[in-house]
Amino acid sequence: MTIPTNKTRTVLSDGRELIYFDDRPGIPRTAPDLRNLAPHRPQSEIRYDPVLDDWVIVAAHRQTRTNLPAASECPLCPTRGASLSEIPADDYHVVTFENRFPSLGGAYEGRGDIAGGGVRGAPGGLADDGAPSAAFQPIEPGVGRCEVVCFTSDHTSSFVRLSPERLHTVAAAWVDRTLHLSQVPGVEQVFIFENRGAEIGATLDHPHGQIYGYPFVTSRTSRALASAARWRDGHGSTSCLFCAIIADEREKRLRIVEETPSFIAFVPAAPRFPYELHVYPRRHVPDLPSLTAPELTELMSLQVDLLRRYERLFDKPIPYMACWHQAPVRVGRDLSHLSLQLMSPQRAPNVLKFFASSESGMHAYTMDVLPETIAARFRDVK
Amino acid sequence: MTIPTNKTRTVLSDGRELIYFDDRPGIPRTAPDLRNLAPHRPQSEIRYDPVLDDWVIVAAHRQTRTNLPAASECPLCPTRGASLSEIPADDYHVVTFENRFPSLGGAYEGRGDIAGGGVRGAPGGLADDGAPSAAFQPIEPGVGRCEVVCFTSDHTSSFVRLSPERLHTVAAAWVDRTLHLSQVPGVEQVFIFENRGAEIGATLDHPHGQIYGYPFVTSRTSRALASAARWRDGHGSTSCLFCAIIADEREKRLRIVEETPSFIAFVPAAPRFPYELHVYPRRHVPDLPSLTAPELTELMSLQVDLLRRYERLFDKPIPYMACWHQAPVRVGRDLSHLSLQLMSPQRAPNVLKFFASSESGMHAYTMDVLPETIAARFRDVK
Numbered sequence: 001m002t003i004p005t006n007k008t009r010t011v012l013s014d015g016r017e018l019i020y021f022d023d024r025p026g027i028p029r030t031a032p033d034l035r036n037l038a039p040h041r042p043q044s045e046i047r048y049d050p051v052l053d054d055w056v057i058v059a060a061h062r063q064t065r066t067n068l069p070a071a072s073e074c075p076l077c078p079t080r081g082a083s084l085s086e087i088p089a090d091d092y093h094v095v096t097f098e099n100r101f102p103s104l105g106g107a108y109e110g111r112g113d114i115a116g117g118g119v120r121g122a123p124g125g126l127a128d129d130g131a132p133s134a135a136f137q138p139i140e141p142g143v144g145r146c147e148v149v150c151f152t153s154d155h156t157s158s159f160v161r162l163s164p165e166r167l168h169t170v171a172a173a174w175v176d177r178t179l180h181l182s183q184v185p186g187v188e189q190v191f192i193f194e195n196r197g198a199e200i201g202a203t204l205d206h207p208h209g210q211i212y213g214y215p216f217v218t219s220r221t222s223r224a225l226a227s228a229a230r231w232r233d234g235h236g237s238t239s240c241l242f243c244a245i246i247a248d249e250r251e252k253r254l255r256i257v258e259e260t261p262s263f264i265a266f267v268p269a270a271p272r273f274p275y276e277l278h279v280y281p282r283r284h285v286p287d288l289p290s291l292t293a294p295e296l297t298e299l300m301s302l303q304v305d306l307l308r309r310y311e312r313l314f315d316k317p318i319p320y321m322a323c324w325h326q327a328p329v330r331v332g333r334d335l336s337h338l339s340l341q342l343m344s345p346q347r348a349p350n351v352l353k354f355f356a357s358s359e360s361g362m363h364a365y366t367m368d369v370l371p372e373t374i375a376a377r378f379r380d381v382k
Numbered sequence: 383m384t385i386p387t388n389k390t391r392t393v394l395s396d397g398r399e400l401i402y403f404d405d406r407p408g409i410p411r412t413a414p415d416l417r418n419l420a421p422h423r424p425q426s427e428i429r430y431d432p433v434l435d436d437w438v439i440v441a442a443h444r445q446t447r448t449n450l451p452a453a454s455e456c457p458l459c460p461t462r463g464a465s466l467s468e469i470p471a472d473d474y475h476v477v478t479f480e481n482r483f484p485s486l487g488g489a490y491e492g493r494g495d496i497a498g499g500g501v502r503g504a505p506g507g508l509a510d511d512g513a514p515s516a517a518f519q520p521i522e523p524g525v526g527r528c529e530v531v532c533f534t535s536d537h538t539s540s541f542v543r544l545s546p547e548r549l550h551t552v553a554a555a556w557v558d559r560t561l562h563l564s565q566v567p568g569v570e571q572v573f574i575f576e577n578r579g580a581e582i583g584a585t586l587d588h589p590h591g592q593i594y595g596y597p598f599v600t601s602r603t604s605r606a607l608a609s610a611a612r613w614r615d616g617h618g619s620t621s622c623l624f625c626a627i628i629a630d631e632r633e634k635r636l637r638i639v640e641e642t643p644s645f646i647a648f649v650p651a652a653p654r655f656p657y658e659l660h661v662y663p664r665r666h667v668p669d670l671p672s673l674t675a676p677e678l679t680e681l682m683s684l685q686v687d688l689l690r691r692y693e694r695l696f697d698k699p700i701p702y703m704a705c706w707h708q709a710p711v712r713v714g715r716d717l718s719h720l721s722l723q724l725m726s727p728q729r730a731p732n733v734l735k736f737f738a739s740s741e742s743g744m745h746a747y748t749m750d751v752l753p754e755t756i757a758a759r760f761r762d763v764k
Contacts, residue, residue, distance in 0.1 A: 047753075049652035050613075050623060051606045056652035057748040060755075103740070103748040136630050137651035191746075193739035201736025212740060219745035224433045231432075241432060248518050269519035270431035270438035273742075323743030343742060354583025355737070357575035358485070358594060360655075360725060361705030363601035364573075366439040366485040371429075373442075 005172045010088070014040040018097035020089065021173040023165050031079065031088040040098070042105040044142030046215060054219045057142055059103045069204070071155055075100075076206035078153045087150065094169045095150045096177055096211070104144030104212065143186035145213035149173060150206065158207050158317070159194065160307045167300040174324075175289045175296070177211050182329045187213035189221060189328045192288070197319025199352060200345060209322070217328045224325075225332040232335065240284050242337035255375040257309075258382075262295050263302055267375040272365040273343040274353050275313065275320075275374060277306055286327035286336045303340060305382075310344055312381035318346040387554045392470070396422040400479035402471065403555040405547050413461065413470040422480070424487040426524030428597060436601045439524055441485045451586070453537055457482075458588035460535045469532070476551045477532045478559055478593070486526030486594065525568035527595040531555060532588065540589050540699070541576065542689045549682040556706070557671045557678070559593050564711045569595035571603060571710045574670070579701025581734060582727060591704070599710045606707075607714040614717065622666050624719035637757040639691075640764075644677050645684055649757040654747040655725035656735050657695065657702075657756060659688055668709035668718045685722060687764075692726055694763035700728040 006022035008029035014037035020029040044059035069075070075086045087095050098105070151159055151170055162170065174192050181190045194209035195202045217225075231241035246264055249256055255267040257277060265279045279302065285291060291299065303322070311317050321343045327336030347353040347368060358364045388404035390411035396419035402411040426441035451457070457468045469477050480487065533541055533552055544552065556574050563572045576591035577584045599607075613623035631638055631648045639659060640647040647661045661684065667673060673681065685704070693699050703725045709718030729735045729750060740746045 047652040049650070050627065051609055052602070053605065053609050054652070054745070056654060057746065058752060059748055060750065060752050136626065139651075189744075191740070191744055193743060195738040200738050202738070210739075212744075212746075214744075214746060220434070221744065223435065223745075227433055227435050244518065245432065268431070269521075270429040270436070272438060321739040321742060323739050325743075341743060356577040356582045356584070357592075357703040357705050358573070360703060361575060361707075361723060362571075362573055362594075362596075362603065363436070363605075364439065364594075364596060366441055368442065370440060370442050 005176050006169075007176065012040075012086070012088075012097065013037045014100075016040045016098035016100070018087070018095060019173075019176075020092055021094040021096070021169050021176070023093045023169050027093075029089055029092075031090065033084075033088045034079075035084050040100070042102045044102070044104055046140050046142050048138045048140075050137060052219070055216045057103050059101075059142065061101065071205070074155055074204065074206050076148070076150050076204055076208055077155050086148075087153075092150070092153050093166065094152075094173050096147050096173055099146040099148050099210070102146035104142045104146050104215065140215075142215065144215045145181055145184050145187060145211075147177060147181075147211040147213075149177070149192075149209045149211060151209065152207055155206050159196070159209075159322075160304050160311065162304070164297075164301070167304065168297065171288070171296045171300050174211075178288055178326065181211065181213035184213050186215045187329060188217050188331075189214045190287075190326060191218070192324040192326070194320075194322040196322070197317070199319040200321065202319075217331060221325070221328060221332075225328075225335050228332070228335040228337075240335070240337055242280060242339070243284055246280050246282060254372050257375055257378040258302065258305065260298055260302055262298055265302065265306055267371045267378065269371060271367060271371055271374070272359075273345055274347040274367070274369065275310065275318075275342075275344040275378075277342040277378065279303070279306070279340040279342070281338055285338050286333050287338055288324065288326060290338070299340075306342060306378075309378050309381045310342070313377060314346060314349050318344050319352075320344040387558050388551075389558065394422075394468070394470075394479065395419045396482075398422050398480035398482070400469070400477060401555075401558075402474055403476040403478070403551050403558070405475045405551050409475075411471055411474075413472065415466075415470045416461075417466050422482070424484045426484070426486055428522050428524050430520045430522075432519060434601070437598045439485050441483075441524065443483065453587070456537055456586065456588050458530070458532050458586055458590055459537050468530075469535075474532070474535050475548065476534075476555050478529050478555055481528040481530050481592070484528035486524045486528050486597065522597075524597065526597045527563055527566050527569060527593075529559060529563075529593040531559070531574075531591045531593060533591065534589055537588050541578070541591075541704075542686050542693065544589075544686070546679075546683070549686065550679065553670070553678045553682050556593075560670055560708060563593065563595035566595050568597045569711060570599050570713075571596045572669075572708060573600070574706040574708070576702075576704040578704070579699070581701040582703065584701075599713060603707070603710060603714075607710075607717050610714070610717040610719075622717070622719055624662060624721070625666055628662050628664060636754050639757055639760040640684065640687065642680055642684055644680055647684065647688055649753045649760065651753060653749060653753055653756070654741075655727055656729040656749070656751065657692065657700075657724075657726040657760075659724040659760065661685070661688070661722040661724070663720055667720050668715050669720055670706065670708060672720070681722075688724060688760075691760050691763045692724070695759060696728065696731050700726050701734075702726040 006025045008020040010018050012018050013033040013035050046055045046057055077085050078087050078089055078091050079085050178190045181187055191212045228241040249266045258265040263281055268278050310320055323341045325339045327333040345353045388407045390402040392400050394400050395415040395417050428437045428439055459467050460469050460473050461467050560572045563569055573594045610623040637649040650660050692702055705723045707721045709715040727735045
């Protein structure tokens, strides 16, 4: 997909990249970052878990990150007078920039206290004496990238209140960053998401999302791709597990919440969250950049429609996660099928669903309401 | 392991089983349940997720379960006068009983609204016309069992305050229930756990744990067993991945928190929770019933020692999950290695770690503190 991006690339005083995406061309973005920040040198690492065959990110500098500041000190508002924020301009449309407290983006150097660790790409397995080798539970640099995406300069707005014009600009930024982060050395998967609501740990109120460029294919994606590969092995070289799920939902018509010409939204047959929705393009496409401009417009409008229903469920905004599942950068791209997954832990007007031992310890989830009932509620609040 | 269980089996007024485990023999447990409860007919089902190759439990009756009642109405206190609780006796030592609001334990009957679902054991795959068959996303009865384990009749006590004698009785109950639930038709895995603290969703304050008999091998266990099988393929038919991890931790000595003659406790190399500890027997045993009586005594004492350190970390009790990972009932028993995993989301005195889009959407976790630092903190609060 090629949509015009009115894009101005700048650099913050600590060396981080900040990019303005404007609703229209011709807006000068020359305001300098007047802060005198020390050079940005994030340190993070990834650690391999040989039991779950998975990587965990360790970013020790994040413990001191900004947590729910007063609105007057919001780092995502534009810079106004003496209140110097992360965004030098005194107004903006959409802006993306490198997170000041990123989970990914650097490497610990000279870590003598981690005996045997820190050797990138060292082979696993056993040493000659039969003892596990140094790299049995390897530690590697946490290369990658974490970006913040501000949807609007208006601190009190939210994603569902963005204009169609602005939604177009947000989509253009997502596509641009997906393509760009896919080129960052070491990045294997680009994940666009929004955490909304302090109840689920969002540390800033200002309307914003995030983008992670992971240095590995995530555990959930690996598992989904393995399922898709097994499905293809059993059903032919052009068959897609996700297309089959879409066909199954359209045939049963028990959990569909909305259909548009190019997309379908439904409550999955086996959800983990009380209010969970999956949105798929009917066309088998791997990622956001593969959508046409009209498809992107339709999708953004559908996302707003669905998120508005989350607000109507309990007559108030409820916490949610919006997760874009895109194909990894290098592997399994033909097996992948783009989806947007919306999840809220709200299970009653003042009750959140908690994930305790069964979920956290065994990865076994319990739903308290039938998925078909949830789908009906989503349809009822259209 | 055979340890004496001073055990009295009874039945509640709705047909649920309740068992007293006493610290010593000879205590009569004849008090009848004076409530006139309707017959216990839990309805639950399990639903297959073809993307994550996993089952989700759906138990719609749980939405109305008891949530943080006043202490005077605690259903886990003994029955005193007119306050009829779940436990008919006016005092008890340890008691286990079937959960009144279980996630598992029954089946929806006559579910005509779920087209194509509900057929147990129906084959998956495609129908003749190429459309996904009825059982593509199958629904099956949620057979299994959910039990509550009360550790003491003292509402204000807690696991770490139990006497050595009582810990022995709790261990005897865990062993007894593991063996018994392994015989319940359809149960594939027995999971003993404690959710402590309203912050992580514990709905009752009274000191208690739970036991789930799942009708499937859980996702996390399947993944761990697959890793153990790959390890064995690469390292010989008697080698154990978990024994190798124990050897690695003992060699590096970076994350060990405590060692006793038969057990080791350490912060894992790649933890998911801010304060996470794994406890393994050095001996390769699959489950609690395989421990000797002296080993069980040593283990209970170690668990109390470690949980006391959780309280000392922040000079107050903090929420935790205690999860016993035992071998499944039928598969992978020789690959399994018993462990106790303790996890707390507390990351600062008044801050809980949240799991948002990266964790919930991608299963990618970020730690804010080095695991070696966490291990040192646990050692410091001995």
